[in-house]
Amino acid sequence: MSLSITPLVASAIAAAIPLLIAALGELVTERAGLLNLGVEGMMLLGALAAFAAITHGAGLPVALLAGMLAGAAGALVYGFLTISLQASQVATGLSLTILGTGISSFIGRGYVGYRAPETFEPLPIPGLATIPGIGPLFELNVLGYAAVLAIGAVWYFLQRSRWGLELRSVGESPSVARSLGLKVNRIRYAAVLFGGAMAGTAGTYYALAQLKMWQEGLTSGNGWIALALVVFATWRPARVAIGALLFGGVTALGLWLQTVGVGVSTFALASLPYVATILVLVSISADRQALRRHAPAALGKPFFDGD
Amino acid sequence: MIGFELVRRAAPSRHMQVLAPVQAVLLTLLAGLALFAALGQDPLRAFHEFFIAPVSSANGLSEWLLKASPLCLIGLGLAVAYRANVWNIGAEGQMYIGGVCATGLAIHFQDSWGPFLLPAMIVAGALGGMFWASITALCRARFNASEILVSLMLTYVANMVVKYLVFGPWQDPQANNFPLTVEFQDDALFPLFAALGWEWFEGARLNLSIVITLVAIPLAWFFCERTFAGFQLAVAGVAPAAARYAGFSAPRAVWVAMLASGGAAGLAGVSEVAGPIGQLNDRWTPEYGFTAIIVAALARLNPLAVPFAALLMALLYLGGESVQIELQLPKSISQVFQGLLLMFLLGSEVLVRFRLRRRREGGSVQATERSVDAGARRSPGEGQR
Numbered sequence: 001m002s003l004s005i006t007p008l009v010a011s012a013i014a015a016a017i018p019l020l021i022a023a024l025g026e027l028v029t030e031r032a033g034l035l036n037l038g039v040e041g042m043m044l045l046g047a048l049a050a051f052a053a054i055t056h057g058a059g060l061p062v063a064l065l066a067g068m069l070a071g072a073a074g075a076l077v078y079g080f081l082t083i084s085l086q087a088s089q090v091a092t093g094l095s096l097t098i099l100g101t102g103i104s105s106f107i108g109r110g111y112v113g114y115r116a117p118e119t120f121e122p123l124p125i126p127g128l129a130t131i132p133g134i135g136p137l138f139e140l141n142v143l144g145y146a147a148v149l150a151i152g153a154v155w156y157f158l159q160r161s162r163w164g165l166e167l168r169s170v171g172e173s174p175s176v177a178r179s180l181g182l183k184v185n186r187i188r189y190a191a192v193l194f195g196g197a198m199a200g201t202a203g204t205y206y207a208l209a210q211l212k213m214w215q216e217g218l219t220s221g222n223g224w225i226a227l228a229l230v231v232f233a234t235w236r237p238a239r240v241a242i243g244a245l246l247f248g249g250v251t252a253l254g255l256w257l258q259t260v261g262v263g264v265s266t267f268a269l270a271s272l273p274y275v276a277t278i279l280v281l282v283s284i285s286a287d288r289q290a291l292r293r294h295a296p297a298a299l300g301k302p303f304f305d306g307d
Numbered sequence: 308m309i310g311f312e313l314v315r316r317a318a319p320s321r322h323m324q325v326l327a328p329v330q331a332v333l334l335t336l337l338a339g340l341a342l343f344a345a346l347g348q349d350p351l352r353a354f355h356e357f358f359i360a361p362v363s364s365a366n367g368l369s370e371w372l373l374k375a376s377p378l379c380l381i382g383l384g385l386a387v388a389y390r391a392n393v394w395n396i397g398a399e400g401q402m403y404i405g406g407v408c409a410t411g412l413a414i415h416f417q418d419s420w421g422p423f424l425l426p427a428m429i430v431a432g433a434l435g436g437m438f439w440a441s442i443t444a445l446c447r448a449r450f451n452a453s454e455i456l457v458s459l460m461l462t463y464v465a466n467m468v469v470k471y472l473v474f475g476p477w478q479d480p481q482a483n484n485f486p487l488t489v490e491f492q493d494d495a496l497f498p499l500f501a502a503l504g505w506e507w508f509e510g511a512r513l514n515l516s517i518v519i520t521l522v523a524i525p526l527a528w529f530f531c532e533r534t535f536a537g538f539q540l541a542v543a544g545v546a547p548a549a550a551r552y553a554g555f556s557a558p559r560a561v562w563v564a565m566l567a568s569g570g571a572a573g574l575a576g577v578s579e580v581a582g583p584i585g586q587l588n589d590r591w592t593p594e595y596g597f598t599a600i601i602v603a604a605l606a607r608l609n610p611l612a613v614p615f616a617a618l619l620m621a622l623l624y625l626g627g628e629s630v631q632i633e634l635q636l637p638k639s640i641s642q643v644f645q646g647l648l649l650m651f652l653l654g655s656e657v658l659v660r661f662r663l664r665r666r667r668e669g670g671s672v673q674a675t676e677r678s679v680d681a682g683a684r685r686s687p688g689e690g691q692r
Contacts (some may be wrong), residue, residue: 037455079652086313086661087653090394090455091604093655098597099646102639221463228456267471274460280453288451304315306592 008249010136014210015260016248017144018043018202023233023240024147024154025198029075030230031158033171033298037093038078039199040223041100046200047057047072047207048104054116063118064143064204071200072193074100079192082302083185083237095129101217109216143205148241150198155237158236167191168200174303185305199223223272228277230242232284234294243280250276313661323659328605328612331652332619338647352685356633357626361541367625369500369511373583374624376517377402377575377595379617382602383610384571390531390608392544393564397443397458398572399596400465401436405573406580407469408435410587413495413580414477414488424494429519437566439465444565448558460559462596473589487588497582516578520614523571527610530567537592540564572596583610593624601649620645 022039029036036042049070053063078096081087120141128138140148158164167187169177174184206218225247233239256271285291336354343353362371381398388395395401409428416424442461446452473486481489497514531537543550543560553556575595584591598620605619608610627641 081653085654086656087657092653094396094600095646095649098601098642099650102644102646103640105639106637106643109639173676221459224456224459228453228460231453231456265471265475267467267474271464271467274463277460278446278457280454281456282446282450285452286450287498291451304313 001292002158006132006135006273008252010139011132011255012245012248012252013136013140013144013189014248015251016156016244017147017177018205018210019222019226019229019247020241020244021143021147021205022151022199022202022223023244024150024237025195025202026226026235027230027233027235027240028154028158028198029191029195030299031171031235031296031302032167032188033174033296033301034079034082034188035089035093036075036078036096036301037227038074038096038100039195039226040219040221041097041240042071042074042196042199043100043206043219043223044104045074045100045219046203048111048203048214049200050109050204051111051114051116051207053227054118054208055111055114057117060120060208063208064201065193067200067204067207068197069200071198071203072196073197075192075199076189078196079189083188083192086302086304089302097223105216108214108216112216113213115213116208118208119212120205131247141209143201143209151237151241158237168296171298174298184303188303201231202226203300225273225277227264228281231291232280234284234290235296236294246280247273247276308664311663312666313628313657314664315661319659320662324607326460327655327659328607328616328652330517330655331605331648334651334655335644338651339644342640342643346636348636353630353634356629358622360633361625361629365507365509366511369508369513371618371621371625372517373513375614375617375621376563377519377578378599378602378620380520380523380575380578381572381595381599382606382613382617383523384568385599385603386606386608386613387527387531387537387540388564388568389603390537390544391540391560391564392547393447393568395440395443395458395565395568395656396455396600397440397460397462397465397596398568398599399592399594400458400462401439401569402573402576402579402592402596403462403465403469404439405432405436405576406587406591407465407472407576408432408573409577410472410477410488410580413491417492417495421494425497425581428495428581429500429574432573432577433570434573436569436571436576438569440565440569440572441562443569444562447565448561454561469587470589473587477587479586485588488586489588491581495581496585497578510581514578514582516582519574519578523574524610524614527613531610536563541565550557572599598624598645601645604649605652623648 022043026036026039046067050063053066054060058066074096078092081092082089109124114283120143122141123145125138129135131138153293158168166177166182169180170182170187178184203219206222207214211218228244229247231238232243251273254272257264257269258266332342339357340354341348343350361367382404385395385398409432412424412428412431420427440458440462441459443454446457447454468487473488476486479487479489497516499511500508500513500515501511531541537549539555540560540563542553543557549555550560579591580587602613602616602620605616623641623644627638630636630640631638
């Protein structure tokens, strides 16, 4: 048995990237005050659109665009119901996941067993990619590099830009934001659409960079783990990255233990990420004060622009 | 821009509370016809195959009730929980564990417990569902963790528990490595209606487990509408601050909501493994636990409306299977319908609390109806300022 941890790090990072992408999108949505539980559904819609595009001969950029648009389309439905029609955010998010799962398995039926003709392949940075231990960080595919850049970009946008300030104020107190002349609903739509496009990108990653073939429900609950990551990160981008790596690490550890064959059931190892999610949620949420300090004050609360 | 805008009603509309679900069902039907047409099917034939053909025989009716019963049972539990604003979305996992606990008794005491086996399995199933739900209740009530995420994560874990058992210790040695347990003996199965002398159901799979559901409907109604505990739960859901002020314990509301919905889901699990399935395998449910969320929502959390919502959702399952056989369409089309129905319902419910009004031109008219401040803010010219 090799003692090198490099392959373990590599598979941790591979598992972390899509979680990171989806969680960053949901983080922006939630900072604008909207809790979108439809991440899993939007990811599946994105995965399906990207896979269909690539199978019908589109290139990778077009497939990625299709994935982003499909995720954003799901988000648009969510936004219309919750922002314009005042529907319950929890129920709408759930129904988006149900609908997205249904559509992706209905249309995806025709693609089951197909391999993607073109996929996102690693682009190692010469010199850096061979460093033991952290080398895998420099051997990502283009979506992976973009995800790493997105951590800084989202942080800069939220904390240092005027638009980010406006978005955060909408998430803290929409009525005050409106009285300052901000177009609350327009900003919320933008935040929701961004979250959808990111979830679609994460779905694209599963379809065209990780599995590289079509499989029903190929996101296997990772959309929900991304939601938990946002809570774990207490709504801060850098911590999302740490959390994603942690969860990727747990997944990778489970896979690694399966291959080396310790005396633990594969099913116990496969449930590790889900158990870890619960433990993390419990430990973060138990500190009610800290949670309240960091959570967007208007998160999940309906806001009616007409009273 | 010409269009409509929402105006908040002084009080929720009673008419729309009834009409919103009806409107959602009609919109789903229209969308369904359009979908069938888009798939190149004759919409009327597809409609017939989907909604009429599956239930136009005694066997079809039996299958309909057989599917509606667990949906109704879980839906009742979820209606109780959602009234308290406790979002248990892990009923699927609680149902798995209910089925697992019943199976444990069935395969270990097949030969020794005789007529006491089935009642013991029913109790074990309910307790199993409650146990699985209690993990979520603990995380929520004691540690403030989101019950939505915890109950959902536990569903994935429960799925792994089932897989571990049917691929491992509980696997039938004669099953050629298929992931399933031995088939249950008669003592571990609900008696069929056909076997009780109901000739009309000869050959059909309908069994006595629907009695559990029939008892649960009035019980859930009585609990919600006629008991103090049910009232406390509703107050905790609608007005948490008022509930606190009245001294109603919020953690207790979480526990009651989770245990009631978990127990109901566990019972549904028993009625499946000891009913039409007759064993435990790794894919024994068509996601009743998730569909029941739609059942509870469609019934607007009213226990007496839950059976009708459950019948409708069960019909969607049967329709999906029917068009898969007759028209070679994937049966996941029923999941698309489920999602659409819930979306349309959420969109329609806006009319309970709001009414539509034609948007008027110019800011001056609006200003007379709102405070001057609000009217000026929303005037059409504002964008060009």
